Amino acid sequence: PADIRDAAQARVRSAPPPVTDVARLCVCDLLVAQCDVNCCCDPDCSAQDFSLFTACSVPVVTGDSRLCSQKAAVYSLDVEANPPERKFELIDQVNPSIFCIHATNYKQALYLKSPEIPTPENFDLLLDKFGGATFSAEPDTWNLDTDAENAPDANETYRYEYGVPVQTEDAFLRLPSPVVSSWCSDANPAGFLVNQATKCIRSVSVEKCDSIQALSMLFYINSSILASVFQVNITVESIIVQSLSGTRTLLNSSDVLRVPMVLDEVCINAVLGVNYHITHTDTGEIIEAAAAFVLGAISKEALSIEQSFQISFTQENTQPVALSGNPGYVVGLPVRAGFRPQGYPFPAAFLFAALALSSNKHSQLTILQSTQDCLAAQGARAPVLFGYNMVSGCKLRITAAMKCQPLAQTLLDVLKGQSFPEYVASFGNSQAQDVLDWVPITQLHISEQMISNTLQSSCQIPVSLGIEVKWTKYGSLVNPQARIVNVTATITTTTLKQLPSGRERIIPITSSVVFTDISSPAQPGYKAWPTINIKLPFDFFYPFV
Numbered sequence: 001p002a003d004i005r006d007a008a009q010a011r012v013r014s015a016p017p018p019v020t021d022v023a024r025l026c027v028c029d030l031l032v033a034q035c036d037v038n039c040c041c042d043p044d045c046s047a048q049d050f051s052l053f054t055a056c057s058v059p060v061v062t063g064d065s066r067l068c069s070q071k072a073a074v075y076s077l078d079v080e081a082n083p084p085e086r087k088f089e090l091i092d093q094v095n096p097s098i099f100c101i102h103a104t105n106y107k108q109a110l111y112l113k114s115p116e117i118p119t120p121e122n123f124d125l126l127l128d129k130f131g132g133a134t135f136s137a138e139p140d141t142w143n144l145d146t147d148a149e150n151a152p153d154a155n156e157t158y159r160y161e162y163g164v165p166v167q168t169e170d171a172f173l174r175l176p177s178p179v180v181s182s183w184c185s186d187a188n189p190a191g192f193l194v195n196q197a198t199k200c201i202r203s204v205s206v207e208k209c210d211s212i213q214a215l216s217m218l219f220y221i222n223s224s225i226l227a228s229v230f231q232v233n234i235t236v237e238s239i240i241v242q243s244l245s246g247t248r249t250l251l252n253s254s255d256v257l258r259v260p261m262v263l264d265e266v267c268i269n270a271v272l273g274v275n276y277h278i279t280h281t282d283t284g285e286i287i288e289a290a291a292a293f294v295l296g297a298i299s300k301e302a303l304s305i306e307q308s309f310q311i312s313f314t315q316e317n318t319q320p321v322a323l324s325g326n327p328g329y330v331v332g333l334p335v336r337a338g339f340r341p342q343g344y345p346f347p348a349a350f351l352f353a354a355l356a357l358s359s360n361k362h363s364q365l366t367i368l369q370s371t372q373d374c375l376a377a378q379g380a381r382a383p384v385l386f387g388y389n390m391v392s393g394c395k396l397r398i399t400a401a402m403k404c405q406p407l408a409q410t411l412l413d414v415l416k417g418q419s420f421p422e423y424v425a426s427f428g429n430s431q432a433q434d435v436l437d438w439v440p441i442t443q444l445h446i447s448e449q450m451i452s453n454t455l456q457s458s459c460q461i462p463v464s465l466g467i468e469v470k471w472t473k474y475g476s477l478v479n480p481q482a483r484i485v486n487v488t489a490t491i492t493t494t495t496l497k498q499l500p501s502g503r504e505r506i507i508p509i510t511s512s513v514v515f516t517d518i519s520s521p522a523q524p525g526y527k528a529w530p531t532i533n534i535k536l537p538f539d540f541f542y543p544f545v
Helices: 002-013 121-132 208-211 405-418
Strands: 060-062 068-076 085-094 196-203 235-242 246-250 260-263 266-280 284-298 305-313 337-339 366-368 381-383 390-399 423-425 438-447 459-474 481-497 503-515
Touching: 208 260, 208 266, 208 284, 235 266, 284 305, 305 337, 366 390, 366 459, 366 503, 381 481, 390 405, 405 459, 405 481
Parallel strands: 235 284, 266 305, 438 481, 459 503
Antiparallel strands: 060 068, 068 085, 196 305, 235 246, 260 266, 266 284, 337 423, 366 381, 390 503, 423 438, 459 481
């Protein structure tokens, strides 16, 4: 019919709204929370930074070049202004080619979807679906009515990037912290994927505690997080009540909202600590938010209290793992280790383990903890902290009644632990499924001279474990990241001959960790290290010395 044909032609003539906001797109923004030189679209750059630029490294920013019509962000420098200024202009760019894309109605192509990782459980299913010569990747339905799906407010989704403040319906998610002094400031926003833990001092008055917003649970959960079409409410995960003496009690029910009030000249139900836990998807969309509270009592003599705040982020369908940096290791944080169990090469089966203790839930590299008796030291471990050279040990009392092989195995368990790992994470935030981000541990064995030569029979026992961690500075010279590139574990054994009956011998058993920086120096002529190969005149600085 004519009316349907006219409506279809009208849809063709009217271009759909853009999918990508080119004004927020910046391909030269490489440094987090820092201004990139000559990057005119970097939001971290100020007007003073722009005045020092010599040119715009990326003058035009567009979305998909295959679109028939799209917005383009044009950047330039006005060098005639004093000081020079950055100029920004948003223009309509038309593709002259007759083969162009008018509407992006294939929703699956608008975002990157993480592929399903093969595991022993789903391998057969994935093989049946993708194992053939061809397979279908088309969506279930094609929607040719682009007006509904491209409406400006029709399915707007908040997908966050690293460090972007978590938005709420009124402002942003608050994470109070000390700014200049130790007093709390509520103007600190929680950044996406930025795990933080802060402590600060809050001025209080018991008579007015019911009117101080920062002491109420509502202050921290009354705003919903902007995440998708449906806003995410912050639920109360748990409530711990602390008495004046410091005794803490976990409440059985967290559904009841407790407000601060004055009872017998004591302020009760005042917020002493908040722990946020945010769950997000792999595309940066927040789907859950929970808060755990510590409520306490404040006596009338108190003029201030200390509050603690913490926030952590976990991707859905993943186990939370403590990180030691993002991405590079931070000095003083534990070195993460893992092993490759049965089921490899499936990446999802690459699990974390601890060096020495299978019960260590934090996947840390550990060594023997110093003690007097080695046989009583089994299970006592100390975490290996990145950048810290460590030495520990114990003493072994050997008698004639001890058997060689059981003694050697016991000492090996004391030095290496019950489950020695095969890999160490190269970065502080290496994920289990990223197999190439894990460095294999090279194990060596060397022998020393004999301790005793009184009897003919002898055996080999381990007496020391030395771990050498080689690391390098990776990435930009402005903000280098620590990356582990090699780990060597050396077991030193010695020959121990059997002692005569009634005699004893004490042998020291040691463990050590050494960190070695193998970073290469900057090459001559590299622009970050300029060299000038000229000779100045003898009177160049005259009359100054």
